[in-house]
Amino acid sequence: MNRPSLGLKIAALGGLAFLHVPLLFILLYAFTTEEKSYAFPPPGYTLKWFGVVWGRADIWAAVGLSLKVATIATLIALVLGTLAAGALARAKFFGREPISLLFVLPIALPGIVTGIALRQAFGLMEIPFSFWTIVLGHATFCIVVVYNNAVARLRRLSPSLIEASMDLGADAFQTFRLVVLPNIGTALLAGGMLAFALSFDEVIVTTFTAGQQSTLPIWMLSELIRPRQRPVTNVVAVLVILVTFLPILAAYYLTREGGQARGAAGTGK
């Protein structure tokens, strides 16, 4: 009863292997000496692509742009998603259901629809492509992940905490700052991480809203159809994994700690 069955173990580990073996191949091809195509198995191994990546300004420009876009889009999503969650977590009013549907729409609709729609709107309103058109596209589908996390946490947050705060003399704003925010903070962090990951890796929406700017995925796309130095994309992918490893782990532990504290407002038994 307290032990997983062998079948479950095999299925779970098999699933994880399915998720990771291809990553090993990506890692492998970051070291291949063959630069023009991915011959299998790689004819030889080299570290030189790491040096190449280091020296290529276009990569760093694309990384910089992607970081900036993802950061701003995540921040916007955090603000708007939290507001939306605050309004919809408990309130009951006419139109609540369609509105909550609206908030999940951008993730539920294929990115290509979102992308083209925004592109059309930009065209119609004669908004030139810019950093902000990318951010707008990304923030649109990032809002929902923050919203979902925040709404779930707010629903679990005992309403008496907010009443207790006001009871003790705090006004609505003090209550938000001192009670609500710290209690949904880890949910926002988790939502923000996912939002950032989605934005950082988004190709499809970006294709339609970037104009001539090159985010990292757009750079990758042009690099992959380019005739030379394909291992460079693998090196970049590997570096991204390495760099994000610790933040993901940190976020996990932070959100988990929040999970434990959650029970504290409950009953005394």
Next chain:
Amino acid sequence: MHAPAPTSAVPAVRFAGVARHFGAVRAVDGVDLSIAPGEFFAMLGPSGSGKTTCLRLIAGFEQPDAGHIEIFGETVEGLPPYRRPVNTVFQDYALFPHLSVGENVAYGLKVRGVARAEREKLAREALALVKLAGLEARRPAQLSGGQRQRVALARALVVRPKVLLLDEPLGALDLKLREEMQVELKSLQRALGLSFVFVTHDQGEALSMADRVAVFNEGRIVQVGPPETVYERPANRFVAAFVGAANVIEPDMAVALGAASGLYSLRPEKIALLAPGVPAPDGAAAIEASVVDVSYQGAVRRLAVRTTAGVALTAAVPASHRAPASGDSVRLAIPLGALMPMEAET
């Protein structure tokens, strides 16, 4: 029917015809009450009878649909909770899980802009008051139920409310702990001289702690008075049944027992078992009954009996007595003085 409130120039809390409805539910349905400064006021009643809603009306979490609420003579209509001189100890304690015990207690001081050193000192003192000195650094999650309850209390007391509202503060504790906390709360209230408004649906708790008890039913107060009055002279059938499960003596039985026709209450512990052949004592009527069920309660045995006239009664007899068994025939003595008249029913 309501006992008059203790006289005092300005009541701590006054309700005049207060009502609060939720859709079709009349949660509070025309309540008048007046709580004196320094009084320990208990609200007793079954689930859904409107106790919590009354408390929330005082605290400012709800607004009345009708009627008028005053706190120390001031109208509080439209005043948000953070502008009222009352504080609440929530049923689920509502401790802030992200703050330490010390920070929880200091919260009300912090929002008032009290300097850090000062508020830490005050929080320490408040924790000492509830016998939790030294636990400042813990998180609420690391406390037992009783400890959490006391932190909630300290947190409310540290901002020196004029009225403290407690919503079933002991409901979540187990019996032993609940009894201990009852004693502590009562002595704290006496020491501080505050008004306590205490919601419970445990009659023992209400009787042993309160100066006055208000019994709620369906959004109304059906009786209010000192515990002895409410217990010994329940005003009506509802109170009789709810508080201590008294027997209700219908007019025809009352006549049969030799009392004036009318509705009476009769406490189970007033009924005595008569040994066979022994006559009923003076001023008591003897009746024959058969035992339906016996349940052991430690100090007493509770007998469910049915009289020959077919009336179901409950008697509580000391457990040390030789106990009759289910199905036995018994003779019971009912002192006529123990029949307490109740409101006539319309």
Next chain:
Amino acid sequence: MHAPAPTSAVPAVRFAGVARHFGAVRAVDGVDLSIAPGEFFAMLGPSGSGKTTCLRLIAGFEQPDAGHIEIFGETVEGLPPYRRPVNTVFQDYALFPHLSVGENVAYGLKVRGVARAEREKLAREALALVKLAGLEARRPAQLSGGQRQRVALARALVVRPKVLLLDEPLGALDLKLREEMQVELKSLQRALGLSFVFVTHDQGEALSMADRVAVFNEGRIVQVGPPETVYERPANRFVAAFVGAANVIEPDMAVALGAASGLYSLRPEKIALLAPGVPAPDGAAAIEASVVDVSYQGAVRRLAVRTTAGVALTAAVPASHRAPASGDSVRLAIPLGALMPMEAET
């Protein structure tokens, strides 16, 4: 010290030296017990004393680290829960939220391959048994706490367990409802003739319902016996304090009262108030004390007193008596026959 189990060829449940440890926590620490078929067996004890773990060992959710468990004479080691002839009523009811009440009750029958019409009929009957006829189509979320509890009961009963395990089934209910359910459960158990193993930390519940009570402390059974024995003759200081808050009379005080040197328990309701000048009745010692606190409990008043020798005692006197106030001096009569010897402490 343990009362012998009722004699029966094969006990419904037998524990021999059963232990279950979680890391350093000795949740169950060497328990022997034997529950007779048809017996209502209560497990009473403070939080964390190992009651739930014992139940889970019977049900098969836990495996013992040491010792031996038999159900109706069969060793159940390694037997998964779904192969044991016992069923559980969970503390949180554990009703399947995605199934209707009827489907919940029929679940165990469906597992066993009972045909649809048959299982619907049996489920309806089981629901009628717990007085919920007609609620088949509801979802658990649409029921009150008491109703859920009864659905959980029906669901467990419908598969005809030989032993029914109930883990604080009434813990979440309010007082009135709890009292009603106590009566219902007890009569159901009698009617079905099943063994009930009932966990509670409410002593009133244990005393009034059980045929035998086992008192747990720190993973061990510290006393087991019929309710009267456990209440009136607590085996040791722990049981005396936990069950009904008895006074503990230390050897030197016992000697002072005129009894043999030794540790005794003394129930508060055995102590009587003496009117001034009235001598103590035969076989009783009179002592002087001053009242520290009086609390009204309806039927009785509980007096906390301190003897001139400085010993704190609690007395429960009928509330109808003229009540002394805090600070009054009183004379108390202590019947020597009410001093119940307890195990000597090492």
Next chain:
Amino acid sequence: AELKELGKGEGQVDIVAWAGYIERGETDKAYDWVTDFETKSGCKVNVKTAGTSDEMVALMNEGGFDLVTASGDASLRLIAGKKVAPINTKLIPSWGSVDDRLQSAPWHTVNGVHYGVPYQWGSNVLMYNTEAFKGEAPKSWNVVFEEQTLPDGKSNKGRIQAFDGPIYIADAALYLMAHKPELGIKDPYELTEAQYKAALDLLRQQRKIVQRYWHDAMIQVDDFTNEGVVASSSWPFQVNLLVSQKKPIASTIPAEGATGWADTTMMHVDAAHPNCAYMWMEHSIAPKVQGDLAAWFGSVPAVPAACKGSDLLGAEGCATNGAGNFEKTHFWRTPVAKCATQAEGCVPYYRWVSDYIAVLGGR
């Protein structure tokens, strides 16, 4: 409004181009024809790569670009849609150095007006695996159109590719032009209903033996390496790449001839940086640029002098990339309803698009 006189550069120029067409040495330092230009002219070059002709048209329709390196199947559409401006060749001093055969090519010259400067051209060659063909170049496109046993003894089924673009219908038409003269096809871009239907039928039959329609040149390279593909219509670029990897690959132009592409740098009517655009057009036909690009991309320069002007291309470069195939090549053009060679009119391009989608889907 045609520019009469070159002014000062606006500081930047925005170009829609094929991948690999405009290199600034990021991938390989040797291949850089941008940096120089930027220092000389003071115009910063921004490049948006496009994957297909149709994408280029869409990008230009949307606007925001100065120049586009349009293939023949896009250029006429751009002209008809009034998205590109006539070119004042007087402002391009090297205009005269452009291959005579390209100077007035019909895909960028309408009624004698030039709408662009030729950039590069190439043929869609038949690339094949020399092992599968036992070292002998296939003589006909039938190896990719008809199911048959190849010289290595195995069927061509599942071992050939075709181009993933509606313009490939012209390849089928070209094949029919040689093999079914009775259809009367004069120009593979000008098909009557009946001719068009015959071409589609051929393509439907081809669908059964195609392993996959290729879209991305690098993927095609992978497929010839890893997927056992042995023959396909392709570009010299892929051939050169595979040959440089020592793969048993060669290319040929079969007897039927071949389709091909000739790209033209065209200027947007609303170009925000016309002066820089003109400077780029002039720069783009410098022999060194043309030669380097031809070496990089595997194409043929639009400027014959470039065949000698580039170390990267080398002496044989132009020949390797198919410079001699000009006459055999039918350059991509947008099919239009009103056509020169068929009196009854032709099937226009939009139908090519939807019908090719159907062919790919097995309809």
Next chain:
Amino acid sequence: MSLATFDLPSPREGALRRFSDLLLRRGHLIVLLLLAPPLIWLGLVYLGSLFVFLGQSIFSIDEFSGTIVREPTTATLLELFRPANFDILMRTVGIATAVTLLCAVIAFPIAYYAARYAGPRAKAAFYLAVMMPLWSSYLVKVYGWKLLLAKEGAISWFAGRLGLDGALDAWLSLPLVGGPSLSVSYTGMVLTFTYLWLPFMILPVQAALERVPASLIEAAGDLGAGPGYTFRSVILPLAMPGVVAGAVFTFSLTLGDYIVPQIIGTSALVLGQAVYTLQGTAGNIPLAAAFSLVPILVMALFLTLAKRTGAFDAM
């Protein structure tokens, strides 16, 4: 006691506090103020854009110049029902369904293990293991899969080593799912999509499973249900909202992707490619808009279902 003697200051009065009074007095105001910014963003900007785009499905396109003819017509919408286009829709929904089912099947044991049996450390490891693929470039993964699936690629290589090449060939010779090699078959495309979206399924399923109280599983066992029956009758239904939430991702991501099918699969177009081609390549915005209505209808259906199972809380 200084508690009693300390002079408690009153909180600072300020504009914010007075605003707070107003907000509390008018409960609707606070909801309105919270809702306004996200509503303006999504309701106006996003929905507005969608309407602008989708609205064009009632226009048609000039055949030669590719410019839009702004005259209402149903012709464009009716084009969806042309066999070639209808094929695309059916094909895409079929692939998305297969991907979703496969994702659910693979995700479930992982999520279940992580939710039920993993200790704190193992849980962290699981989390990392799911998040890491999410952080490694989508495009690199797609190109990586092309390689794995190739005829001479790693999967065939391993199949050969394990003596399974017969099975692989048998699979590839099946009519619909087969093809010359995995990388040019529907099997390959479904596998790649499954791989790409799997984390989006695992996360909500795990969240849903963690919310299933252990006592329910014990109760099932207690009532006689073995592990298999418990799974079917209790665990699966209760985890369903999580599966549906995950399916919203896998379905929508598959419906809209045009990069994977360009690289892997049979060359037969899927919806994302069709929209991409029509909008970018062919410049046929009206038909692109008409095509885009389809995933919107599919997802609307899906979301109604999702709403009913409470899946939104599980996302």
